Amino acid sequence: MEQAIPQTKVQLTNSNGILPKRWGVHVLLWIACFLVGFPLLYAILVSTQTNAEVTNFKLTFGTSFEQNLKAVMVNRNLGDYMLNSTLQAIIITVGKTVLSLLAGLAFVYFRFPGKWIVFGFVLITLMMPTEIMVIALFRLMSELGWGQLPSLTVPFLASATGAFLFRQHFANLPTELSEAAQLDGANPLQFLFMVLIPLSWNTIGALAVIQFVYVWNMYLWPQLLQADVVQVGLGALLNFDGSLSYGPMMMGAVVASIPPVIVFLLLQRQFMNGFAISAEK
Amino acid sequence: MVFHANMLPFFIITGIIGGAYLGFVFRQSNRSLINGMMLGGAAGLVGPWLFMTPLRSCTFETERTNTDFLLGLFFFFFGAALVIWLVQYISLFFHPDIKMRPSLIGKQDSRGVFRSNFLVPFLLLLPTLIILALFLYYPAYETFRLATFRYRLGAPRTPFKCVDNFTELLTADYGEIMIITLTLSALIVIFALIISLAIAYLAYQPVKGASIYRTLLIWPYAISPPVAGIIFFVMFDPVAGVIDHLTTTFLNTGIPAWSESPNFARFIIVAASVWKVLGYNILFYIAGLQTIPKDLIEAAAIDGANGWQRFRNVVIPLLSPITFFLIITNLTYAFFETYGTIDYLTRGGPTGATTTAIYNIMITAKQDKWLGRAAAQSVVLFVIVIGITVWQFRTSGRQVNYGA
Numbered sequence: 260m261e262q263a264i265p266q267t268k269v270q271l272t273n274s275n276g277i278l279p280k281r282w283g284v285h286v287l288l289w290i291a292c293f294l295v296g297f298p299l300l301y302a303i304l305v306s307t308q309t310n311a312e313v314t315n316f317k318l319t320f321g322t323s324f325e326q327n328l329k330a331v332m333v334n335r336n337l338g339d340y341m342l343n344s345t346l347q348a349i350i351i352t353v354g355k356t357v358l359s360l361l362a363g364l365a366f367v368y369f370r371f372p373g374k375w376i377v378f379g380f381v382l383i384t385l386m387m388p389t390e391i392m393v394i395a396l397f398r399l400m401s402e403l404g405w406g407q408l409p410s411l412t413v414p415f416l417a418s419a420t421g422a423f424l425f426r427q428h429f430a431n432l433p434t435e436l437s438e439a440a441q442l443d444g445a446n447p448l449q450f451l452f453m454v455l456i457p458l459s460w461n462t463i464g465a466l467a468v469i470q471f472v473y474v475w476n477m478y479l480w481p482q483l484l485q486a487d488v489v490q491v492g493l494g495a496l497l498n499f500d501g502s503l504s505y506g507p508m509m510m511g512a513v514v515a516s517i518p519p520v521i522v523f524l525l526l527q528r529q530f531m532n533g534f535a536i537s538a539e540k
Numbered sequence: 541m542v543f544h545a546n547m548l549p550f551f552i553i554t555g556i557i558g559g560a561y562l563g564f565v566f567r568q569s570n571r572s573l574i575n576g577m578m579l580g581g582a583a584g585l586v587g588p589w590l591f592m593t594p595l596r597s598c599t600f601e602t603e604r605t606n607t608d609f610l611l612g613l614f615f616f617f618f619g620a621a622l623v624i625w626l627v628q629y630i631s632l633f634f635h636p637d638i639k640m641r642p643s644l645i646g647k648q649d650s651r652g653v654f655r656s657n658f659l660v661p662f663l664l665l666l667p668t669l670i671i672l673a674l675f676l677y678y679p680a681y682e683t684f685r686l687a688t689f690r691y692r693l694g695a696p697r698t699p700f701k702c703v704d705n706f707t708e709l710l711t712a713d714y715g716e717i718m719i720i721t722l723t724l725s726a727l728i729v730i731f732a733l734i735i736s737l738a739i740a741y742l743a744y745q746p747v748k749g750a751s752i753y754r755t756l757l758i759w760p761y762a763i764s765p766p767v768a769g770i771i772f773f774v775m776f777d778p779v780a781g782v783i784d785h786l787t788t789t790f791l792n793t794g795i796p797a798w799s800e801s802p803n804f805a806r807f808i809i810v811a812a813s814v815w816k817v818l819g820y821n822i823l824f825y826i827a828g829l830q831t832i833p834k835d836l837i838e839a840a841a842i843d844g845a846n847g848w849q850r851f852r853n854v855v856i857p858l859l860s861p862i863t864f865f866l867i868i869t870n871l872t873y874a875f876f877e878t879y880g881t882i883d884y885l886t887r888g889g890p891t892g893a894t895t896t897a898i899y900n901i902m903i904t905a906k907q908d909k910w911l912g913r914a915a916a917q918s919v920v921l922f923v924i925v926i927g928i929t930v931w932q933f934r935t936s937g938r939q940v941n942y943g944a
Contacts, residue, residue: 284745291739292756298771298815299763301782305774314780358671361664368654369661377665379630380672386929387676390876390898391918394905395682396675414675417668437654447654447664476764478880479902490766490880497770497884505774512770519762527755531823 299516306510313505327510331496337511340492345518347411347488348474352467354416359466360459362417363425364451368437384419393483400484407486415474421466428462429455464529472519489515544600547592550613551585554620558584562628569640571631579627587623591615594685598702607710611703622926629933642933683915683922691912698912705916714900714917721896724810725874732814732821732870733863739818740825741851754826761819765877769884772812798886802893805886809894812885813878821866828862829855868932875921897921 305313308321332338365371366378389396400410432455440450456463478490485491496504496511523530562580567573592615598604599612635641654660687705691698743753775781778797788794798805832855840850856863879898882888888895888903895903897917905914 281745281747284742284747287742288747288753291742292753295739295757295760295815295818298768298775299760301775302771310780313774316780316782316785358668362668365661365664369664370655371658371661374661375630375634377662377669378633379626380669382630382633383626384672384676386926387680387922388872388876388925389676390879391922391925392676392679392683394901394911394915394918395679395686398682398686398911399675399679414671417671419672422668441654447656447660450654472762476766476880478764478766478883479876479898482883483902483906490764493766493770493884497773503777505777505780508770509774512767516763516767519764520759523759523762524755 299513302509302512305505305508306513308506310503310505321506323506327506328514330504330507331510331514335492335495335507335511336487337489337492337496337514340487340489341515341518343408343487344475344489347408348471350408350412351415351474352470354412355418355421355470356463356466358417359421359425360451360456362422363429364447364455366422366426367429368447368450381419381422389414390479393480396480397483407484410484411481411486411488421470424462424466425459428459432458461529461532464526465532468523468526468530471522475519542592542597544597546602547588547597547600547616550616551588554584554588554617554624555581556584558582558587558620558624561624562631565628566631569635569637571636579631580624583624583627584620587620588616590619590623591684592619594681594688595702596688596700598688598700604702607707608703611706618923622930625930680922683918686912686915687919689912691910691915693909693911701912705912706919708913709916709920716892717895717897717900720806720892720894721875721898724806724813724878724894724896725871727806727810728813728817728874728878729867729870731810732817733866735814736818736821736866737825737856737859737863740822740829741855743822744826744829754822758819758823760816761823763816763819765813765816765880766884768812768816769881772808772815772881773885776808799890802890805890805893809878809882809885812881813874816881817870817873821870824862824866825859828859832858864935865932868928871928872925875925 304318304320306327307324308317309323309326312321312323362381366374396414405413436454436458437450440454445453476490477488481488481491482494493511493515496508557580559577559581562583563573563577565580566576592612595612595615597612599608599615604612629642632640632642688700688702689698690701690704739757743750743757747753776783776795776798778784778795781795784795796804798808836858837850837854840854845853875896876898878896879902882894882896882899883902886894888899898921901914901917901921904910904917
């Protein structure tokens with residue numbers, strides 16, 4: 260389920276609390292970062308090891324990196340699954356951004372009859388998690404006879420979160436912008452593309468990260484569809500040749516995490532600004 | 541729509557309650573009493589149909605058992621209450637006094653700059669509305685309709701069974717599943733909040749490289765629940781996992797196999813779920829900490845409050861809006877997203893120890909192919925989620941202020 264996102268203002272802070280000395284803070288932060296990162300660091304180590312190396316607990320890189328990578332990407336087709344997931348994530352991210360921009364434009368810059376009903380119609384969907392209605396959705400898709408890609412993307416092209424994110428962003432922009440555009444005779448779409456979008460890259464970036472990660476990590480719905488996407492494909496690694504193979508399992512976990520983590524790191528600034536966080540130094 | 545004569549008194553009750561309630565609310569906030577009464581009365585009459593239409597009003601038939609009748613009455617009044625409340629809530633967003641509007645998604649009014657044909661805004665909204673109607677509203681209604689059928693995939697007939705799929709849930713087995721769901725969710729939310737607040741308070745301290753620390757703390761946000769499941773599966777492997785090695789080395793005792801210890805299996809699910817959601821919570825707590833006015837903490841320090849007292853009596857209360865927001869989002873995460881973690885870690889086992897409500901829905905639908913029963917379980921979760929969301933909306937509308 261998606262949630263409305265609270266807005267927070269950024270402030271520079273330097274107040275000190277419980278912690279006495281700065282070096283102590285650094286040590287504690289190092290420990291926190293290590294503990295948070297530990298499962299992934301361990302996964303990276305194991306992803307290079309053979310089963311024997313895992314069982315004997317070596318804290319060094321193992322000898323099986325290439326074998327594990329090949330087993331996961333080629334033998335178990337994770338590469339293909341990742342391509343499908345990428346396509347799905349790009350379609351939903353782009354589509355939802357466009358539809359949300361249009362909805363935000365309509366909500367902020369127009370008055371029209373029945374607006375409160377339309378607004379309520381969108382707002383109420385915040386109460387409707389997809390997970391609850393997958394069975395009915397699955398039947399609908401069978402009746403429509405849609406293939407994998409449309410079933411994976413079209414139902415997620417619109418959301419209240421996206422529409423309200425841009426509604427809020429546009430409403431916080433100065434009123435003079437739209438008045439000037441109106442005086443210059445710009446039509447709503449010209450205003451959207453020439454004025455609003457150039458001022459919205461942070462919000463667009465934040466929505467893009469949220470959407471990409473959300474779609475890439477989607478599991479329940481693709482599993483029901485038996486779709487060839489990455490989170491479902493990982494299932495084939497659990498039972499490797501009839502027994503557990505820790506290396507390929509962890510290799511799959513690591514490889515499947517690379518795209519969303521890269522997107523997160525690349526768009527981190529927009530994401531943080533979208534959530535109104537900024538580093539102070 | 542089927543109408544039975546014995547429904548009439550209940551419709552009169554919901555209509556009058558709706559009209560009286562909204563009339564009162566509108567009057568209290570200087571809006572038109574008549575408008576409020578008409579809106580509320582209509583909501584009170586329409587609301588029950590939400591559930592009575594798919595049920596064909598069957599619980600009001602005279603030959604039904606008392607349990608069926610009471611369950612039907614519950615849906616009747618739940619529908620009425622939901623629609624009355626929603627109409628009241630949505631009307632607040634259009635309150636003439638801008639201060640009265642809920643802050644949930646921003647208070648601002650329409651600017652109405654473009655006075656074009658009224659079709660233009662509808663055209664802009666049309667794609668969004670079509671998708672929401674076809675892929676959220678319709679399946680939501682269908683889920684409830686399916687729940688009224690003895691519907692099994694591949695079965696030749698699907699007879700209408702009124703509320704049988706629901707009354708069948710009134711067993712000890714399903715009660716156990718709900719208890720597991722609520723316990724695991726509560727543990728996940730509590731640990732995720734405490735740990736992330738502690739880490740966020742550290743990361744909020746003004747030290748060199750603060751932004752690097754933050755990145756290193758927030759990134760698990762991008763990890764998927766299935767991946768969290770796989771990693772913890774290997775970590776907690778009783779033979780090869782690192783946790784077993786650590787406990788053997790330092791505590792001289794290995795860990796039990798989760799497949800033989802229900803509580804240990806639950807612990808691993810909670811640990812993996814908390815780890816995955818930690819980055820998200822830290823992000824919001826740091827954002828929240830940055831909104832706390834510095835002078836408040838300094839004033840407390842001048843008054844002689846020590847570090848812990850300042851944290852306990854100033855910082856934590858001021859963070860309560862963020863905490864509340866995180867409780868809601870983490871609860872829905874624990875209800876639904878943990879499905880991937882459970883499916884890759886314990887598969888609901890051992891012997892159902894980690895079978896949560898959503899996991900059981902998927903077992904009922906995929907393995908047992910009882911789509912009607914799975915739909916009924918979905919409706920139960922739906923009612924809970926509606927309750928949580930209404931709670932969120934109400935609080936967001938009143939005291940919670942995110943500083944925007």
